Every structure is written in C-alpha cells, then in structure tokens.
Amino acid sequence: MVIRHLLGAVSAAAVLSCALTGAGFAQGYPERQITMVVPFAAGGPTDTVARLVAEKMSGDLGQQIIVENVGGAGGTLGAGRVAEADADGYTILLHHIGMATAATLYRSLPYDTTNAFEYVGLVTEVPMVMVARKDFEPVDFPGFIAYVKENADTVTMANAGIGAASHLCGMLFQSAIETQFVTVPYKGTGPAMTDLLGGQVDFMCDQTTNTSQQIAGGTVKAYAATSPERLAIFPDLPTVAEAGVPQMEVGIWHGIYAPKGTSEEVTTRLSASLQKALADEGVVKAMADLGTAPSPAADATPAALKAKLESEIARWKTVIEAAGVYAD
Ligand code: ASP
Numbered sequence: 663m664v665i666r667h668l669l670g671a672v673s674a675a676a677v678l679s680c681a682l683t684g685a686g687f688a689q690g691y692p693e694r695q696i697t698m699v700v701p702f703a704a705g706g707p708t709d710t711v712a713r714l715v716a717e718k719m720s721g722d723l724g725q726q727i728i729v730e731n732v733g734g735a736g737g738t739l740g741a742g743r744v745a746e747a748d749a750d751g752y753t754i755l756l757h758h759i760g761m762a763t764a765a766t767l768y769r770s771l772p773y774d775t776t777n778a779f780e781y782v783g784l785v786t787e788v789p790m791v792m793v794a795r796k797d798f799e800p801v802d803f804p805g806f807i808a809y810v811k812e813n814a815d816t817v818t819m820a821n822a823g824i825g826a827a828s829h830l831c832g833m834l835f836q837s838a839i840e841t842q843f844v845t846v847p848y849k850g851t852g853p854a855m856t857d858l859l860g861g862q863v864d865f866m867c868d869q870t871t872n873t874s875q876q877i878a879g880g881t882v883k884a885y886a887a888t889s890p891e892r893l894a895i896f897p898d899l900p901t902v903a904e905a906g907v908p909q910m911e912v913g914i915w916h917g918i919y920a921p922k923g924t925s926e927e928v929t930t931r932l933s934a935s936l937q938k939a940l941a942d943e944g945v946v947k948a949m950a951d952l953g954t955a956p957s958p959a960a961d962a963t964p965a966a967l968k969a970k971l972e973s974e975i976a977r978w979k980t981v982i983e984a985a986g987v988y989a990d
Contacts, residue, residue: 691751691928692725698918699755701740702822703733703850707788707869711916712756714948715785718939719932727754733849736825736989738764738771741919745773749923754782754932758916762974764825766982767989776972782918782932783962784970785940788954789889789913790831791873791899793882794865795858803885803905806865807839814843820854820866823847824989827914828854830978831867831888837985838909858882869914870895870953888912895953915957915974917967929964937962 700712709731716727732740737760747753765775792806800806810817821828828851836842848854851868858866859881867888874895876882886905887893902910918936920929939945940956949955960966982988 696727697753698727699740699744701737703852704731705852706850707871710871715939719935722935722938736823742772745778747921749921751928755919758914760825763978765975766979779919780924780929781964781967783936784957785916787913787915788869791887792867792885795861806885811841814841818844818863820846820863822850834910838907874953
C-alpha cells in the first residue's frame with residue numbers, strides 16, 4: 663500500500679515535471695524578435711492593423727514584433743513565405759479574408775491553405791467602402807453604378823491583386839452590375855491609394871482602415887459601405903444594401919497564423935497576448951477611429967480562427983465557382 667502510494671507520488675511528480683517543462687517552454691518564448699509577415703505593401707489597411715496589434719503584443723511578450731511586408735499576387739506570396747518558414751514561433755502571418763478566397767481563386771497555390779498553418783486567433787473584421795478619386799463625376803452610388811456601366815471600357819478600378827479583399831469586392835461589384843471594367847493590380851492598397859489620390863486610377867473598394875481618414879479629409883469621394891449597418895464614423899454614407907446592391911455586403915476578417923508544426927504552447931502564448939492587445943483601450947479607440955473594432959476575446963483563439971477559415975473557404979468557393987473567376 664505504501665509502495666503503491668509512493669509510486670503514485672512518483673508518477674504524479676513526473677506528470678507535473680512534464681507539465682512544467684511544457685509551461686517552461688512557453689514561458690521562455692519568445693527569446694528574440696518575432697517577424698510578422700503582412701502579405702501586402704506597407705501603408706495599407708492590413709499593414710495598419712498589423713502594426714497596431716504588433717506593437718501591443720510586443721509589450722506583452724517582452725520582445726519586439728517587426729512587421730515585414732511581402733506584397734504581391736493578392737497576398738499569396740506572403741502567405742507562401744510563412745508556410746515555408748521555420749515552425750519556431752519567430753515567423754508569423756497576419757492575413758485577412760484573402761486567405762480563404764485565394765484557396766479557390768488559385769487552382770494551384772504553393773501551399774495547402776488548411777494544412778500549412780497553425781492558428782493564433784481572429785483580430786478584427788473591417789468593413790469596406792467604395793471610394794473614387796475626389797473629382798469623379800457621379801454624386802451617389804446609383805449614379806456611380808450607371809457611370810461605371812456606361813464607361814466600362816475606360817474606367818479603372820485599383821486592387822491588390824487576385825485574392826485581395828479589394829479584388830473580392832470588385833468581383834462582387836462586377837457580378838452585381840453585370841459589367842466588366844478595367845482593373846489595375848498593386849502590391850497592396852496603400853500604394854493604390856496614392857495613385858487614387860493622384861488621379862491615376864478612378865476608384866477602389868477598400869477597408870475603412872485605409873479609407874476612413876481620406877474620406878473624413880475629403881480627399882476621396884465615398885459612395886457606399888459594405889457593412890450591414892451604416893458606419894458609426896460616417897452615418898450619412900449608405901450601405902451597399904440600401905443603395906440596392908446587397909450582394910456586395912462583405913466584412914474583411916483578419917487572423918494571425920503560424921507555420922504548420924508550431925507548438926501549441928507557442929500559439930497559446932501568442933493568442934493570450936493577442937487577446938490582451940485587443941482589450942487594450944488604446945487599440946479599441948484606434949480601431950474605432952478607423953471604422954472598426956477588435957474581435958472579442960473568444961474569437962482571438964486558435965479554434966475560432968480555424969473554424970472561420972474553414973467555413974469561409976466553403977462559403978467563397980460557391981461564390982467564386984459560380985462567377986467562374988480564377989487567377990491561374
Ligand atoms: N486592402 C488590401 C486588399 O485588397 C490589402 C492591403 O493592402 O492591405 O486586400
């Protein structure tokens with residue numbers, strides 16, 4: 663009996679020591695700088711969200727998270743870079759809905775979307791606004807639609823490549839108004855916005871994290887928001903549904919990923935840090951000023967992001983296959 667007790671105590675100690683080793687690994691991590699890949703150019707909306715959370719997470723993790731912009735091919739180049747990175751927790755990815763749409767838009771990708779990553783959590787869901795250069799003629803969204811249809815051969819829409827959120831919004835717009843117009847791809851909508859402001863391109867559909875300041879400053883013309891409700895920061899701006907194009911309703915959700923094989927201790931640590939960052943008052947305020955809000959803590963988890971990615975791949979597969987639009 664005494665021996666049984668002793669053996670029990672020994673195995674309990676072994677279990678405890680294993681648990682401590684695991685926890686110790688998580689506590690030791692991170693021991694150096696982390697790279698957060700943003701699969702779009704600097705200065706754009708995904709970059710803005712990434713820098714906001716990276717700064718807060720750095721404070722909590724006690725190590726700097728530096729943002730590396732790897733733009734091109736609608737976000738698939740940056741995602742591919744992270745899919746191939748060491749699964750040690752020092753290279754992570756902040757991407758958006760494009761992670762799900764690219765899985766169908768590209769019949770061949772250099773990575774297998776649902777098998778190449780581990781999950782950290784959802785970050786935010788950002789509405790988009792259809793914006794045009796300041797001197798674009800149409801005064802409202804119905805007028806804008808009519809103008810685009812009449813001038814389909816000459817009007818130009820900027821996007822961040824096939825698989826980008828701006829491409830998805832444009833695709834929904836083209837299919838809703840049954841018109842094909844010229845699209846101009848960029849490495850991100852940061853540089854696209856520069857060209858819109860300069861008048862080199864006519865219009866674009868982009869996240870409020872890139873458009874809100876320009877709309878407020880009157881440097882671009884805003885036509886409609888892709889959110890189900892009007893935006894708190896622009897209560898006079900109609901939603902796409904109010905303007906008669908409910909098919910364009912879309913929210914651009916963002917998530918953080920790590921390469922496949924990254925340990926659960928690491929993803930759990932990153933997720934806890936993400937949750938703290940999203941609860942920070944400064945982050946909440948900054949996001950509100952940009953027309954959005956952080957994801958609730960329950961969604962800033964590996965399980966919630968995995969479920970979201972899988973359901974969104976299925977949802978957009980149907981839409982994309984019906985539209986018959988592919989990148990390759
Ligand atoms: N808003 C861009 C997109 O179309 C990406 C970016 O530049 O952040 O997905």
